[in-house]
Each structure stands twice: as structure tokens, then as C-alpha cells.
Amino acid sequence: MRELVGTCKCCNKEIYCLDGFFNGIHTDDKKIYCFECYETAKKKEENPKS
Numbered sequence: 001m002r003e004l005v006g007t008c009k010c011c012n013k014e015i016y017c018l019d020g021f022f023n024g025i026h027t028d029d030k031k032i033y034c035f036e037c038y039e040t041a042k043k044k045e046e047n048p049k050s
């Protein structure tokens with residue numbers, strides 16, 4: 001089963017729920033990101049100067 005949950009806020013990639021597994025990240029402020037953009041955003045937060 002594949003259910004469209006939404007699109008990545010950053011790159012507009014479609015994010016699906018696959019058999020109960022969400023292939024993205026739901027942030028606390030209810031935004032959806034794909035793993036790639038989430039990792040990028042997280043790195044920027046940890047290391048804002050780079």
C-alpha cells in the first residue's frame with residue numbers, strides 16, 4: 001500500500017507512506033521533508049557557518 005502524505009517543503013518531492021513506513025520526516029512544526037533535505041537542513045543547523 002502506498003499513500004501520498006504530502007510534498008517536501010524544500011524540493012517538492014512527493015512523500016509517501018509505504019506499508020506504514022513514512023519515507024520522509026515530519027518536523028515538530030508540521031512540515032514535511034524528504035530525508036535528503038532534512039539531513040541538509042539538520043547539518044546547516046548544527047554548522048551554520050559552512
Ligand SMILES: [Zn+2]
Nearest residue numbers: 008011034037
Ligand atoms: Zn526534499
